Amino acid sequence: MIEVKQVSKAFAQTKKTAYQALDLVSFTINKGEFVSLLGPSGCGKSTLLNLVAGFETAYDGEIRVNGEPVKGPGAGKVVVFQEHGLFPWLNVLDNVAFGLKQQGIPKKERHERALEQIKSVHLSKFVDRYPHELSGGMKQRVAIARALVMEPDILLMDEPFAALDEQTRYILQKDLEDIWLRTRKTVLFITHNIREAVILSDRVLVMSTQPGRIKQEFVIQAARPHHAGDAMIHHYENRIMETLSEELEKVVREEIGHDYRIAKNAVPDLPDRNLGIGI
Numbered sequence: 001m002i003e004v005k006q007v008s009k010a011f012a013q014t015k016k017t018a019y020q021a022l023d024l025v026s027f028t029i030n031k032g033e034f035v036s037l038l039g040p041s042g043c044g045k046s047t048l049l050n051l052v053a054g055f056e057t058a059y060d061g062e063i064r065v066n067g068e069p070v071k072g073p074g075a076g077k078v079v080v081f082q083e084h085g086l087f088p089w090l091n092v093l094d095n096v097a098f099g100l101k102q103q104g105i106p107k108k109e110r111h112e113r114a115l116e117q118i119k120s121v122h123l124s125k126f127v128d129r130y131p132h133e134l135s136g137g138m139k140q141r142v143a144i145a146r147a148l149v150m151e152p153d154i155l156l157m158d159e160p161f162a163a164l165d166e167q168t169r170y171i172l173q174k175d176l177e178d179i180w181l182r183t184r185k186t187v188l189f190i191t192h193n194i195r196e197a198v199i200l201s202d203r204v205l206v207m208s209t210q211p212g213r214i215k216q217e218f219v220i221q222a223a224r225p226h227h228a229g230d231a232m233i234h235h236y237e238n239r240i241m242e243t244l245s246e247e248l249e250k251v252v253r254e255e256i257g258h259d260y261r262i263a264k265n266a267v268p269d270l271p272d273r274n275l276g277i278g279i
């Protein structure tokens, strides 16, 4: 369980000024829940994830994981990043087993545990391959196996699929949903992609920007596994897009001028429209 209570975070800009990245953010993620944070660039998603991960400890408010205040990384939390961070000199098996080796787990056991997770991400045929021999999607699968092998209670995922092409991304989303349905890890998932958030999540927290706040929560009440073609999924995508439009306008106006307006009905309500891009 993750509890974030009244969390604010400012970054120093000059000696006298500070940028308020997060302002009184509160939410709870229950054990076994999959929750996404969605919001425009710069709204503070990664800052929030870094605080929950324990990478950054200077902030106001309170963050608890499984009832304990977060004091640093570890303690049942594992982070998966967009950059998979595989070791190029290790093959798939040794990349996945690396964290267990650090813990002093004997070779036989760590290989058995690593192979089990490699199987769960469908890479059993590629255990001997090195990262340069793998596609982007396969590398991200290795990164997921490497996280799962540590048997964390909590997975923190910072745009893990952002660098992948649309088809590979969709396949990995479905595989992640499948893994989550089997393991019921508690997941905090960051994305820019509306469809990805809706497909994967039990709840989507939409953030507003400047300063970062939770603007609205959407409980995704669609049958699992979620399907992109499901009318309920479309319904949530549309509602989230409406909520986000205001925030996107704010970001674009900040960047290119104050008279900018997103054209009304700029997001067509067609079944094959792709809400995965553009924010």
Ligand SMILES: Nc1ncnc2c1ncn2[C@@H]1O[C@H](COP(=O)(O)OP(=O)(O)OP(=O)(O)O)[C@@H](O)[C@H]1O
Residues within 6 Å of the ligand: 011, 012, 019, 021, 039, 040, 041, 042, 043, 044, 045, 046, 047, 048, 192
């Ligand atoms: N170490 C830092 N020092 C100063 N400002 C920072 C620092 N880290 C983040 N910021 C600022 O805080 C704000 C939030 O950044 P953050 O990376 O959390 O946003 P984000 O929503 O994850 O963005 P993106 O979706 O583009 O990754 C941004 O304006 C960013 O410039």
